Amino acid sequence: MKDETTLIESVLASLAHAARYNPGDMVAPAAVLWTDTDGQWRLVVEQLRRFMPGLLTLGEYDPQTRTGPAIWLRCVIEPVVRKEKFTDLQWPDDATPVIYMPGVSRQTLRAVEECPDGLKPLVELQYRGTVWTQKNGKDWTVLAFLISEDGGMGLDVAGDRLTLQAIRGALSKLSVTPVKQLRNKRLEAEDFDRLMIGDPTRDLLRWLNDPDGVRKELDQGTWAAFRNRCRQDYSFNPETDGDIVAGEKLGIREGTWYGVWERFVEAPAFYPRVPELLRRSKPSGKLIFDKDSWPDENESMENELRSALLKTSAMSPDEARQQLEQLEVKHGVRRNWVWARLGMSPLANAMEHLAAVAKRTEVTLGGESVDAMARLYAEGGYLADDAMLRSLACVKTAEDTTAVQTAVRCVYLPWLEDTTRHFQQCHSVKSLPSVEQQEVAKVNTHECILFADGLRFDIGQRLAAMASERNIEVSVTWRWASLPTVTATAKPATSPIAGKLSGGHMREDFSPELKETGETLTTDRFRRLLSDAGFQILGQVDTGDPLTQDARGWTEYGEFDKLGHDLQVKLATMIEDQLELLFERVQGLLEAGWKRVVVVTDHGWLLVPGGMPKAPLQKYLAESRWSRCAAIKDTSHVEAPVSGWSWNSHEQFAHAPGAYCFVSGQEYAHGGVSLQECMVPILTFTAMMESPQLIVKVCEIQWIHQRCRVKVEPVAEGIMADLRTKPSVASSSISGLKRLDAHGKAALLVADDTLEGTTVSLVIVDASGRVICKEATTVGGDR
Structure with missing residues (x-):
């Protein structure tokens, strides 16, 4: 939340984060429930109503403030009912409604049988929707939101009674105070009182x-x-x-x-x-000399830019590139106008990336071999693909999307076609390595492999940049995907059990077989082989047990490929959210104790607005025909280029020439031979703090009112326990350091009872004061 400028904007961003979901495997939440036992957020809600039409409140019926009883709220969140019966109560179709519930706690909703009758119509929404809470499931209090580093604003706020009273008294002013005025200092009652002085x-x-x-x-x-x-x-x-x-x-x-x-x-x-x-x-x-003050001037320039982008459809690629560079000079300045911050300049935002696409596609990517091309691509060639995706992600409306896609297709598709043809020519001279020729993934102890389906090279670079910005050490290398670039062939090839597999006769789905039995590789057999090799198989939210001897892990996360097939070109708008989810998964594994998390993938993909041109391939010539590849019959002769299967080079498959596709109308596809499909990243994430020589584990946390009893194993001399709002900042302690006894036990007292329900960190430190272990906990316990 640190990029938000005020408390209001931080709350808005946090509510939007709570409504986030994976469209590939779930539907949008029906509503976000905002429970507030003490009604601390009332003043903020009053301010939010002005520009958040989907904010509803539980209470006495008052249509002016969009307030009503539970049964009314239950009705108005349903799109069909709202559009038919409540025509004056509307919000954007893609916005998730938020139901603010003063005087109601999350625990009240969870206790279904004891829940008051007046609330029961909303109970099922906690399953069909989501609840805005801290990670521990507790309601967000104002103080918890201000101080939390994990989902809140990360401010340094005193927790004494006077400060809490001052916060509540100044909340209406605090909510619109720029965050930069509140950072880098300890905030106490006097600071919040000062906000109430006239402005x-x-x-x-x-x-x-x-x-x-x-x-x-x-x-x-x-x-x-x-x-x-x-x-x-x-x-x-x-x-x-x-x-x-x-x-x-x-x-x-x-x-x-x-x-x-x-x-x-x-x-x-x-x-x-x-x-x-x-x-x-x-x-x-x-x-008018200073046009940036007037929103209609900005709108007029957006309309002018939209028309100019649409005209690129009648231009040659070189003419369109020149046009895009000129448009960037004229309209790029508008990204610094206030209207861009308010989402009123999507095309000006897109121009930054369109100009980069124009620049990066001026020359076909060269190189005398596939390896030489890969080096050029890694050194900057991938930025053409990256800029293309970013430009598409800037726009939402149909007319803006059409304008941007028109410009992209004009300059990007010819470059992609020429680059891919050159890559395929190099590949025909010296093919990509087979599975046997590539080194099997080696996994050290206390490392976890995270498989992300369809993590293309340029997207992997974005993930690496996220880690660097957030102080997570990351190294990036790459490997060649196995051919054809489909999951059945490429996923097992990138796994640590690749050596236990082989290729006999190529099947329609391109899957290899088990060396020992000759059985076709299936998901269950794949997992069994990993387990037999000593890997912990982790579910999407599991972290396993990284501290056991010889611990190694395998987990799968990410929806890039599934979303690509489902959404086609709209995948571009989902990439940032997917990267955030993937990065959160990496962080969670590192925080759980894995020394390193190695992110691998199976293949990349091509994405072309308006669809890839179609290459002919009659169905009767193929055992199976995919978008960019086909298993051809033994007796068939095809005009399309052919390559050897990476599991058995004597078995051949057909692949589409250049950036073409065997199926019409496909904007997203893979399975062929191109840099974007074949060159895949390997990212290794390591926590910045080196693992201490002394390794301990918190095996018990028990709260009795405000007293926290802890037990640590193994028992070690000189280690101490502490409760902190910021684990690495000793001054954020709310209990004071306490030495563990001979049994590894200690009792920590939180004297300030106003901190009850706040998420804090239990940290274990060695004699030098270095944090060697930490666990999240809730003051007072999860009751």
Whole structure:
């Protein structure tokens, strides 16, 4: 949440994160339930309503605030019912509604039999939807959200009663205060009290956003003071001049109004009506020099850019590249305008990547061999594919998507076709190595292999960049995928049990067989071989037991390939979310104690907006025909290029020439021979802190009210326990260090009972103060 600029934006981002799901194997959640036992969030919810139409509240029926009883809420979240019966209660189809439930705890919903009758219509939503909670399942309190490094804002906040009281008193002001003013210092009661001191600029922006609403909430004396400050500091009278005059002054930004504009730019999402005010206030018949103040100027330039992108369909690739570079010069500056932050400049955002596609596709990727081409691709050639995907991810509406896809197809497809033809020519001279010629994956003890289906090389580079930004050490290498580049052939080839498999006669699905028995490799047999080889087979949320002797793990995660087949070109919009989920999985495995997590994949893929051109291949010539490959009959002769199966080079398959496809209308496909399909990454993640020589494990955590009893094994001299809000920061202790006794036990007391329910870290430190073990726990326990 650290990239968000205010508490309001952080809460919005966190709620959106709670609604995230894998479309490849589940449906969208029906709703996000926001439980709030003490009603701490009421003031924030009041502010969120202004620009979050899908925010509903449990309470007495009040359509103005979208508040109603449980049975009403249960009805309005259903799209069909809402559109037929509640036409004035609408939000975007792709937005998940949020139900705020003051006075209700998560535990109340979970205890179905004891749940009050008035809440029972909402109980099933915790299974069909999701609940906004901390990782431990506890409700988010305001303090927990402010201090949490895991899903919250990561601020350093004192936990004493005076500070808690000050937070609640200043919550309405705190929620719109830029986070940069709160970071890098210990926040105490005085800091939050200071927020309540008058802020004329903020008050003016609030009035600009909602003149009638702000006037109603101010008494006569406060209104008079506000009016006087406006006249003296900003040279206008809100009573006689009105919001139109103020809007014009805000847009022109002269004198003290420049400071007002800068404050608006700091947190524009909190003032959602200001863009419309600026539209109404723009002076007519006056030459506008600074266009970035006016949203209609930005909209006009977006329309102009959309038309220009569509015209590339009639251009040659070179002409289109030149056009894209010129458009970037003209429109790139708009990415720094406030309207881009508000999501009003998607095409300007896409232009950064379209210009990169144009630059990166000027010349076909060269190289005299497949290995030489791979080196060039790893050194920067992959950025053409990366920029293409990023440009597609910038746009959502149908008209914007069409414009971007038109430009991409014009400059990218010819480059992809030429590069792939050259790669296939190099491959015909010297083919890619067979399974036997590639080194079998070696896995050291306390390492876990994470298999991610369809993690293409350029996507792997993004994952590596995520790790570097978040202080996780990562190294990147690559290998050749096995041919054809489909999961049945390539997944077992990249696994540690590849040596136990062989290829006889090539089957329709391209799967190898077990050397010992000659049986076809299946999922169950694959897992059995891994288990027999000493690997722990981990489910998607399991972390296994990394501390056992000779521990080695295998797990599978990621939906890139499944989403590609299901969504085709729309996969581009899902990649960032999928990478976040994959990175969270890597982090979870490292935090569980695995020394290293090695991410491997089976194959890459091609993605072409508008579909790949079709290559002819009659069905009667093939045993099976896939998008980019086909198992040909022994007696058949095909015009398409052929290659040897990587499990048995004497067995051959057909693959589509260049960037073509055997099936029409395919925007996403794999199975062929191209750099994007064949060159796959291997990423090794290592926690930045080296594993200490002393290895201990917390085997018991027991809470009795505010006292935490812990037990650690094995018993070691000089180690101590502590409870901290930030595991590596000793000053964040809420209990004080306690030495473990001869039995490895200690009792830690949290004196401040207001911290009950807060997620903290139990840390074990050695005599030097180095953290050697940590476990998440909840003050007071999970009751």
